Amino acid sequence: MTQENHIEDAEYQAEKALKERPRFSIRSRLLLGFMLFFILSAAAELTAIITLHRLEEKTRFLVIADRYTYEIQQARRFEKNFFLYQTDLQYVFDHVGPAESLMNSNSQELRSVLGDDNYIVLNAHLEKYKELLFQLAAIDTVLPENAETRMSEIENELRQYGSQMITFALQLSERELDTVRSMFRWAKLLPLIFLVFFLILVIYMANFLFRQINRPLSRLMELTERIAEGDLTPITPFRKYRDEFSNVNMALNHMIHELKRRQELMIESHKLRAIGTLTAGIAHELNNPLNNITLTAAVLEEDYENISDEQRLELVRDLVKEAQRSERIVRNLLGFARKSEIETKHLDISDLIAETLKLAQNQVNLKGVKVTTSIPVNLPKIHGDRQQLNQVFLNLILNALDAIDKNGKLNITAETTSMFDFITIKFTDNGSGIPHHILPSIFDPFFTTKPTRRGTGLGLSVSKGIIEEHGGNITVESEVGTGTTFIISLPIARIPAEFK
Amino acid sequence: MSKRFEVLVVDDEPIVGKRLKVALEKTGYDVEVFDSGPAALERIGEKQFDFVVTDVRMDNVDGIDILNKVTETSPRTKVIIITGYATIELAREALVKGAYDFIAKPFQPDDLREVLERAVKARELDSDK
Structure with missing residues (x-):
């Protein structure tokens, strides 16, 4: 698989992964959170309303129970008076009647509060009491002879039922009063419990907002920094669900794709410019062998008959030699201009520099610049694309030539860093230097100090792109009047070439 | 041709040099050939040539240096500049500074002979004055 396909595949995989996540947008998550809030508050309110309603019911029951107990107690007082002082039995009935009507008119409520069983017992007591009273009244009028014994029997029974009624009613009241008390306690506790729930929910929501919004945002910030530094690998999902941030990530991936495409175009167009510069130089360089061929051929033609075989052979050898020289020059240019498919190999820095210098040789000669190189023999190899790195080096050399006067100096050195992970290559010239205020912008695209038609302003920006794609970086140090040093760091190749 | 003109060629x-020496001697010029600027400069200091044919771009000493030296030591000498592509600017500078003419690489011996013939006439005109 070629590298290009590989990259496209990575982009496709990233897009697919981003899209495949189950959709759970931040909007729906927020909606869910607020729904939960609403349900919890509604539950709190509802519980409060129900509690108040039940309290109201209990209170009404207590009032009824109180009145009932009062009526029964009155009835019993008059019952006692009847037996002690023979007062009218009607007084007792006067109180049993209201007690009974209280029971009947509130039967629904009493049943619901007391339960059916208790209500039936209560009712049965009252019925029995009433019945005994009727029997008592009947004795009074119908059976005068054995009235004494019968009356004492009924009196006992009445006392028994009466006291039972009172006890039972009081017990019920007491029980309900207890319930009311515990309900009040509960009503006081309930808001506190909900408060705790709300607190937990608020903490969860805050945490959720942080996790769902703040974290992706800071990740986006990291990503844009990464992209700005030239890392154009597509973004892959890091969360479980697809949401608004997934869309942002997909948009960023699209941007990365476009950036990469444009960067490639820029590299290509910059290469064309470099070819233009080189062609001018090479045309000049070709002129020399061509001129030698023209002159030699002309002499051969003119004097063919008059010269010795040996002289003729010398002329022909010169022709062949000069033709070969032309071929070499053309091949160098073709090597540089051939289609750029990225092809990474283990490369030797000193070979690379020598190749580039050969390409630039003519410009160097024209300018009369002295170029020195100092590269250790056993320098570790780097891993990269020969052509792209050649382009970067050529660009730096041509820039240096522009910056230095006639008889200036360009020194190229390479060495391993103290960490032994990187190789640094320095291009030091003693040219005009770069003013301090424009130093930060020199790697920006389209920034140029050269006259309008001489530079595209892409050279250094493209070089930076290439070096960063190789995992290295490029920096500059410059002093006006003293000169400029461009420093390239490239990682040392780790995998032995045989295993590649 | 009554007088054999003396030509110095430096490229x-x-x-x-080798080819021009053969070609020009055949036409009747006396030719001295140099393939380095400094040696040619030294020779120009020693002897006044009628014509100096010099490449404009060479290591160490270039055509302009040669021209300067000739105008300084032998004003009557006609200097013919050989240029290549991308050195037109230098050739123009040379003309401004007093070179007689320039000839662009690649050229045939006849091209140079033609320029030299014109230069010979120009010299004759100069001496008639």
């Missing part, structure tokens, strides 16, 4: 491509 750092040795073949240029």
Whole structure:
């Protein structure tokens, strides 16, 4: 698989992964959170309303129970008076009647509060009491002879039922009063419990907002920094669900794709410019062998008959030699201009520099610049694309030539860093230097100090792109009047070439 | 041709000198050939040539240096500049500074002979004055 396909595949995989996540947008998550809030508050309110309603019911029951107990107690007082002082039995009935009507008119409520069983017992007591009273009244009028014994029997029974009624009613009241008390306690506790729930929910929501919004945002910030530094690998999902941030990530991936495409175009167009510069130089360089061929051929033609075989052979050898020289020059240019498919190999820095210098040789000669190189023999190899790195080096050399006067100096050195992970290559010239205020912008695209038609302003920006794609970086140090040093760091190749 | 004119040819491509020497001597010039600027400069200091044919771009000493030296030591000498592509600017500078003419690489011996013939006439005109 070629590298290009590989990259496209990575982009496709990233897009697919981003899209495949189950959709759970931040909007729906927020909606869910607020729904939960609403349900919890509604539950709190509802519980409060129900509690108040039940309290109201209990209170009404207590009032009824109180009145009932009062009526029964009155009835019993008059019952006692009847037996002690023979007062009218009607007084007792006067109180049993209201007690009974209280029971009947509130039967629904009493049943619901007391339960059916208790209500039936209560009712049965009252019925029995009433019945005994009727029997008592009947004795009074119908059976005068054995009235004494019968009356004492009924009196006992009445006392028994009466006291039972009172006890039972009081017990019920007491029980309900207890319930009311515990309900009040509960009503006081309930808001506190909900408060705790709300607190937990608020903490969860805050945490959720942080996790769902703040974290992706800071990740986006990291990503844009990464992209700005030239890392154009597509973004892959890091969360479980697809949401608004997934869309942002997909948009960023699209941007990365476009950036990469444009960067490639820029590299290509910059290469064309470099070819233009080189062609001018090479045309000049070709002129020399061509001129030698023209002159030699002309002499051969003119004097063919008059010269010795040996002289003729010398002329022909010169022709062949000069033709070969032309071929070499053309091949160098073709090597540089051939289609750029990225092809990474283990490369030797000193070979690379020598190749580039050969390409630039003519410009160097024209300018009369002295170029020195100092590269250790056993320098570790780097891993990269020969052509792209050649382009970067050529660009730096041509820039240096522009910056230095006639008889200036360009020194190229390479060495391993103290960490032994990187190789640094320095291009030091003693040219005009770069003013301090424009130093930060020199790697920006389209920034140029050269006259309008001489530079595209892409050279250094493209070089930076290439070096960063190789995992290295490029920096500059410059002093006006003293000169400029461009420093390239490239990682040392780790995998032995045989295993590649 | 009554007088054999003396020509100095300097080009750092040795073949240029070798071929031009043969070609021009055949036409009747006395030719001295150099393939390095400094040696040519030294010779110009010693002797006044009628014509100096020099490549404009050479290591160490270039055509302009040669021209300057000739105008300084032998104003009557006609200097003919050989240029290549991308050195037109230098050739123009040379003309401004007093070179007689320039001839662009690649050229045939006849091209140079033609320029030299014109230069010979120009010299004759000069001496008639």
